[in-house]
Amino acid sequence: MKRWRLRGVHREWLVGYAFILPALGFTLIFDYYPILNGMKQSLYDWNGVNVDRFVGLQNFRQILTDPVFGHAMANVLFFLAANIVLMVPTLTACIILFRLRSQRAQYIYRIFFMIPLVVPWVVMLLVWEFMYDPQFGLFNHLLTDLHLSAYRQLWLASPSEVKWCLVGMGFPWISTTAALIYLGGLMSIDPAIWEAAALDGAGSWARALRIEWPLLRGQFKLNLVGVLSGTLTGYGVQLLVTDGGPGYSSTVPGLYMYQAAFGGTQGNYGYASAVGLLLFVVAILMTVAMMRYVRSEA
Amino acid sequence: MAKTDIGRGAIVRAKVRRMHASRREFAKHAILILVCLFIVLPILFMLSVSVKSLTQVLYQLLVVRGPFYLHNYQVAWQAVAPFIKNSLIMASGSAALAIMTASLAGYAFAKLRFPGRDMLFWVIFVKMLLPGVLNLIPSFVLAWHLGLLNTYWVVILFAVSAAQPFWVFVIRTFVRQIPHELFEAARMDGAAELQTFWLVVAPLLRPMLMLMGISVFIAVWNDYVWPLVTISSHSMLPIGVGLADLNAIDASYGSYGPLMAGYAISMVPLILIFIIGARQFVEGMSSGAVKL
Numbered sequence: 114m115k116r117w118r119l120r121g122v123h124r125e126w127l128v129g130y131a132f133i134l135p136a137l138g139f140t141l142i143f144d145y146y147p148i149l150n151g152m153k154q155s156l157y158d159w160n161g162v163n164v165d166r167f168v169g170l171q172n173f174r175q176i177l178t179d180p181v182f183g184h185a186m187a188n189v190l191f192f193l194a195a196n197i198v199l200m201v202p203t204l205t206a207c208i209i210l211f212r213l214r215s216q217r218a219q220y221i222y223r224i225f226f227m228i229p230l231v232v233p234w235v236v237m238l239l240v241w242e243f244m245y246d247p248q249f250g251l252f253n254h255l256l257t258d259l260h261l262s263a264y265r266q267l268w269l270a271s272p273s274e275v276k277w278c279l280v281g282m283g284f285p286w287i288s289t290t291a292a293l294i295y296l297g298g299l300m301s302i303d304p305a306i307w308e309a310a311a312l313d314g315a316g317s318w319a320r321a322l323r324i325e326w327p328l329l330r331g332q333f334k335l336n337l338v339g340v341l342s343g344t345l346t347g348y349g350v351q352l353l354v355t356d357g358g359p360g361y362s363s364t365v366p367g368l369y370m371y372q373a374a375f376g377g378t379q380g381n382y383g384y385a386s387a388v389g390l391l392l393f394v395v396a397i398l399m400t401v402a403m404m405r406y407v408r409s410e411a
Numbered sequence: 412m413a414k415t416d417i418g419r420g421a422i423v424r425a426k427v428r429r430m431h432a433s434r435r436e437f438a439k440h441a442i443l444i445l446v447c448l449f450i451v452l453p454i455l456f457m458l459s460v461s462v463k464s465l466t467q468v469l470y471q472l473l474v475v476r477g478p479f480y481l482h483n484y485q486v487a488w489q490a491v492a493p494f495i496k497n498s499l500i501m502a503s504g505s506a507a508l509a510i511m512t513a514s515l516a517g518y519a520f521a522k523l524r525f526p527g528r529d530m531l532f533w534v535i536f537v538k539m540l541l542p543g544v545l546n547l548i549p550s551f552v553l554a555w556h557l558g559l560l561n562t563y564w565v566v567i568l569f570a571v572s573a574a575q576p577f578w579v580f581v582i583r584t585f586v587r588q589i590p591h592e593l594f595e596a597a598r599m600d601g602a603a604e605l606q607t608f609w610l611v612v613a614p615l616l617r618p619m620l621m622l623m624g625i626s627v628f629i630a631v632w633n634d635y636v637w638p639l640v641t642i643s644s645h646s647m648l649p650i651g652v653g654l655a656d657l658n659a660i661d662a663s664y665g666s667y668g669p670l671m672a673g674y675a676i677s678m679v680p681l682i683l684i685f686i687i688g689a690r691q692f693v694e695g696m697s698s699g700a701v702k703l
Contacts, residue, residue: 122524125523125524125525125604126524126525126526128519128523128604128605129519129523129524129525129528130525132515132516132518132519132523132604132608133515133516133519133520133531135511135512135515135516136512136513136515136516136535136575136579137516137531137534137535139512139568139571139572139575140534140535140538140572140575140576141534142572143550143553143568143569143571143572144538144541144546144572144573144575145534145538146549146553147545147546147549147550147553148541148545148546148549150549150552150553151545151546151548151549152545154548154549161551161552161555202446206442206443206446209439209442209443210439210443212439213436213439213440213443214436218440222443222447225447225450225451226447226450227685228450228451228454229450230629230681230685231678231681231682231685232454232678232681233632233633233650233651233654233674233677233678233681234633234635234651235633235635235650235651235652235654235655236457236654236674236677236678237453239654239655239658239674240453240454240456240457240671240674241453242658243460243662243667243671244453244456246662248665249468249469249472249662249665249667251456251472251473254472254473255473258473284449285446285449285450287446287450317435342542345542346542346543346544348636349635349636352635352636352639353635353655367544370544370547370548371547371636374547374548374551375640382548382549382552385548386545386548386549389544389545389546389547389548390545392542392544392545393541393542393544393545396542396544397540397541397542400540400542
């Protein structure tokens with residue numbers, strides 16, 4: 114101990130390593146090791162216990178020729194398009210909120226925008242599932258009460274409607290994290306710009322396009338990266354609400370991966386890892402492309 | 412004469428402008444109120460159903476009228492209490508451990524000098540840019556081989572790990588902004604590094620650490636896929652998987668009253684946490700942490 118105190122520089126090294134060791138250890142063991150292992154196992158026929166046989170690229174060949182995977186890819190393109198469009202409500206709401214004159218009103222609306230945060234994710238989805246329920250649900254009840262029984266729907270149970278129903282969940286689509294990022298961006302802007310804009314006398318739409326939108330483009334792209342990568346690799350909603358059904362009408366690649374591993378009884382972990390690796394690579398390429406784009410313009 | 416005319420014209424124009432402005436202000440409020448209404452509507456619907464009997468669910472779903480079956484909450488509590496307990500342990504355990512590890516590392520990366528520091532920081536930071544999708548299966552097998560399945564640890568350890576990149580980065584950025592003299596003074600006094608950390612850094616970081624704790628807590632409370640895969644014994648299930656299980660049973664025969672009561676109960680811890688940390692959330696997160 115005394116020796117260390119004498120050699121101050123080395124003591125600092127030691128302390129430094131000791132302080133970062135837990136964080137580094139966690140990241141290496143519980144994040145990097147699984148990622149690397151998944152890359153390796155994507156080339157294997159693997160069930161986690163006794164089967165571990167090198168098969169080269171066979172998993173990938175099989176994935177890319179499986180029509181179910183093709184179906185899942187088509188579905189995820191639909192969800193990608195939808196989720197990009199559904200970024201608009203949060204952006205618009207934040208711009209409107211920020212233009213309010215009363216600070217107090219701004220604060221109150223901001224609290225409301227935080228409300229989705231206190232509803233557990235699973236609860237939000239299950240309540241929507243209940244509202245869609247053909248027999249007991251809110252929407253069909255409402256249609257009956259309005260004497261529109263003819264328009265009652267199967268909602269999530271209908272192959273042609275299920276994707277739209279999933280997209281409709283969460284209406285009015287206010288994302289709390291995105292809202293925090295946009296509002297943070299608006300607040301960090303020099304107030305002189307708003308005064309100039311007010312004097313300019315431009316209409317509200319013109320002002321949104323000419324002033325707020327360019328100022329928020331960086332934040333928008335940041336959120337866009339999250340939405341793209343999250344939608345491409347995500348499958349929680351489908352797993353919880355539809356299990357990809359009816360049939361394969363709402364399945365996505367992430368769910369395809371999940372089911373290869375945990376859906377059946379066989380535990381096809383090598384195959385599932387290969388699906389995971391494919392999604393991983395595509396998501397990274399998309400993120401890198403977006404980041405480039407962010408840097409070049411912001 | 413002409414002068415007053417001009418004056419009157421200006422007054423009228425100003426009035427018109429003010430009227431336009433207030434009409435615009437009104438339109439903004441109208442839009443935002445509508446948005447907020449639709450945000451809370453599903454929650455209000457859930458609460459209204461949570462006190463209905465089966466008959467009321469079937470025939471009076473959209474009417475809010477007594478008798479109110481508060482008994483539903485008692486039924487729901489018995490089913491949900493064990494899940495809540497499990498999730499409380501998992502979420503607060505993860506939050507505490509994540510705060511300890513990430514703050515120490517963030518501090519070291521910001522203020523201490525040692526070989527390989529920046530490289531090691533990048534190792535942690537880059538993980539933030541990697542999508543989590545590939546992890547699921549190999550992580551499951553790792554947890555399985557480590558004998559962690561069906562324990563609280565399987566959720567805690569992986570949640571702590573997931574929190575590292577972002578929060579180490581945020582804390583490092585934050586500590587860097589603290590003037591160097593503060594640390595030097597403490598060090599001159601002969602305080603050991605750990606003491607410096609507790610006495611100087613931790614108090615300054617408190618709002619940030621609280622925000623971190625809250626967000627890790629909420630993330631674990633919301634976790635679904637990972638515990639679904641790693642925890643199979645019913646008595647160990649966290650709230651998300653537990654509620655989905657209840658839903659699968661109750662919804663099939665329309666027992667929505669107690670089910671919705673269970674959902675409502677599961678919101679309470681998040682509401683409490685939110686009230687405690689509301690200021691950090693509304694102000695803190697939108698000011699400093701996320702900057703481009």
